[in-house]
Amino acid sequence: MGIIEVENLHKRYGAKVAVQDVSFTVEKGEIFGILGPNGAGKTTTVECLEGLRRPDGGTVRVLGLDPRHETAELRKRLGVQLQETELPDRLRVGEALELYASFYPDPADPGALMAELGLTEVRDSAYRKLSGGQKQRVSIALALIGKPEVAVLDELTTGLDPQARRDTWELIEGVRARGVTILLVTHFMEEAERLCDRIAVIDRGRVVAVDTPAGLVARVTDEQRVRFRPSTPVADEVFTALPEVRRVDRHGDRIVITGDGNVLQAVTSVLARAQVVALELRVEQAGLDDAFVALTGRTMETGE
Numbered sequence: 113m114g115i116i117e118v119e120n121l122h123k124r125y126g127a128k129v130a131v132q133d134v135s136f137t138v139e140k141g142e143i144f145g146i147l148g149p150n151g152a153g154k155t156t157t158v159e160c161l162e163g164l165r166r167p168d169g170g171t172v173r174v175l176g177l178d179p180r181h182e183t184a185e186l187r188k189r190l191g192v193q194l195q196e197t198e199l200p201d202r203l204r205v206g207e208a209l210e211l212y213a214s215f216y217p218d219p220a221d222p223g224a225l226m227a228e229l230g231l232t233e234v235r236d237s238a239y240r241k242l243s244g245g246q247k248q249r250v251s252i253a254l255a256l257i258g259k260p261e262v263a264v265l266d267e268l269t270t271g272l273d274p275q276a277r278r279d280t281w282e283l284i285e286g287v288r289a290r291g292v293t294i295l296l297v298t299h300f301m302e303e304a305e306r307l308c309d310r311i312a313v314i315d316r317g318r319v320v321a322v323d324t325p326a327g328l329v330a331r332v333t334d335e336q337r338v339r340f341r342p343s344t345p346v347a348d349e350v351f352t353a354l355p356e357v358r359r360v361d362r363h364g365d366r367i368v369i370t371g372d373g374n375v376l377q378a379v380t381s382v383l384a385r386a387q388v389v390a391l392e393l394r395v396e397q398a399g400l401d402d403a404f405v406a407l408t409g410r411t412m413e414t415g416e
């Protein structure tokens with residue numbers, strides 16, 4: 113049995129269908145991602161898991177519990193990241209952790225958790241004085257204070273700068289290493305690719321695929337692009353004669369060759385035979401964003 117089981121979840125707000133039909137299973141110890149553009153139904157789905165919303169159809173089980181009817185038991189075992197606005201501005205970091213620890217029968221030690229999350233030096237600071245990254249770490253600490261078996265992290269790194277985002281990713285990997293199963297809601301491809309063991313891609317209230325990041329990419333394409341500047345001119349035919357090559361494009365003095373997984377070796381051998389050096393050689397692999405476009409027919413950024 114999965115730690116989280118969602119089957120044919122359906123949820124409407126009045127006439128508006130937020131979640132059409134969502135099913136997935138999260139196994140123990142995974143970082144499971146829910147990836148989709150704004151309005152895809154991600155937050156509604158996790159709110160149903162947390163017992164905050166009543167599904168209009170389908171079934172949801174978290175740790176074998178029904179979130180609607182076994183809410184108190186679930187609260188003890190599920191860590192939920194709070195939205196920023198839910199903490200009083202003047203509350204100090206240490207006080208917030210002590211307060212939340214008091215809600216649980218067997219909480220983590222607030223001091224140890226602050227040390228682990230790099231919050232010790234701001235323990236006496238008011239929450240509102242913290243940087244975005246520090247606030248995010250407080251919300252992660254609050255999600256972990258009850259020693260949950262499962263943590264739900266929603267849009268964890270939105271609004272953070274790249275360094276703070278990478279620091280947060282490391283932190284999450286540390287949390288998983290302690291055996292906590294993590295459900296991670298995100299619309300950042302890089303985050304999903306870096307952190308998640310498996311991802312459910314959600315679009316317009318439906319799951320369009322569930323797979324590992326590499327599996328999602330492989331499903332849609334095995335394409336690679338080789339980009340370089342030749343030391344002396346080379347005709348397109350040199351490359352198009354190779355079975356691995358699908359397309360040759362030119363951008364000024366640069367050549368971009370698109371082909372299958374073995375295209376790099378084929379291109380470098382043919383260049384070596386022609387005694388041409390490939391300057392500024394780069395290989396680009398299709399990524400999760402290419403997979404997303406292929407699966408949904410639109411880009412994540414615009415949702416168009």
Ligand SMILES: Nc1ncnc2c1ncn2[C@@H]1O[C@H](COP(=O)(O)OP(=O)(O)OP(=O)(O)O)[C@@H](O)[C@H]1O
Pocket residue numbers: 125128129130131148149150151152153154155156157299
């Ligand atoms: N309380 C609500 N009342 C009415 N419609 C809502 C409500 N909450 C969400 N919706 C609508 O339901 C759809 C799904 O929203 P949801 O917040 O679940 O998506 P999301 O994937 O989490 O998007 P985001 O990343 O923007 O939070 C959207 O079209 C949204 O406008």
